[in-house]
Amino acid sequence: MTQSLNDICQVRCIHTEKVEKARQYILQDEIINSLAELFKCMGDPTRLKILHALQQQELCVCDLSVVVNSSESAVSHQLRLLRTQKLVKFRRDGKVIYYSLDDHHIGMLFNQALEHVNE
C-alpha cells in the first residue's frame, strides 16, 4: 500500500516529512481515475449544457439537440458517455427516449462550481 520513507527518491525530494505525510493521504489510483472521469465528463460545454437542461426537466434527444444547439448525432454520442458514467438515465416511450439526471450530486456539483466561477 503506502510506501515507506525509504522508498522515496531522496534526490528530488526536498521536504521528506511533508512528502511522507502527503503519501499517507494519497487516494488510490482507481478512485482518482473515477473522479477524473466524472470531472472530465462535466468538462465539456456541450455536455454541461445537456446536464444543465436536464436539471430542469427530462428531455428527448431531439429536443436536447435544439436546446444545446448541436447535431442529434453529436448529442447522442455525448449522451452515451454520460450514460456510461451514470450521470444520466433514460426511459423509452414509444419511439422517443427521455433522458434525465441520474444522480442528485450532479446538480450540487454544478451549483458548487457556479459559486467558484462567480467570484
Place this chain on the structure above:
Amino acid sequence: MTQSLNDICQVRCIHTEKVEKARQYILQDEIINSLAELFKCMGDPTRLKILHALQQQELCVCDLSVVVNSSESAVSHQLRLLRTQKLVKFRRDGKVIYYSLDDHHIGMLFNQALEHVNE
C-alpha cells in the same frame, strides 16, 4: 438574449413547450465555458492528485512531483493551468515556491464528487 418560440427550428423540435421552457433556463455561453474550464481542470488524474495533496498541506513543485509520481516539468505545466484557473495560489520562499489551494470550493467539489463515485 433568449430567442422566442418562432426562432426554434420547427422541423427537428418535438416538444415545443418543453424546448421553450428549457431555452429560458439556458445559461450564457460565457458561464458554461467557465464551468467547463473548471471541470476540465479537475478532469485529469495528475491535476486531481495535485489538488488533493494540496488539500492537506502546501507543497513545493519538487515535493509534488514525488507525491503525484510525475516529472517536475509535467507538474509545473499543470500547476500553471491550475494557477490560471485560480485553483491554486503560491508563495515564494527563497528558491522554493509553495503551492496551495486558492478556493475552498475546490475541496467541496472534490468531496461531492467522491460521494457520486462511492455509490
Place this chain on the structure above:
DNA sequence: CGTACACCTGAATTATTGTTCATATGTACA
C-alpha cells in the same frame, strides 16, 4: 409487411491535451 421517424453507432477527420526534452529564469550563497 413496409414506411416513417427517433435514435444509435462506427469510421474518419480535425482539434485539444499531456508529457517530454532542452533550455531559460530567478534566487541564494560562496
Place this chain on the structure above:
DNA sequence: TGTACATATGAACAATAATTCAGGTGTACG
C-alpha cells in the same frame, strides 16, 4: 561574479476527444 538549484517555459510528439457523415436499430402505425 559564478555556481547550484528550484522552477518555468516553448516546441514537438503522441494520445484523446468532439464532431460529422453515412449508415444501422428499434418502434409505431398504416
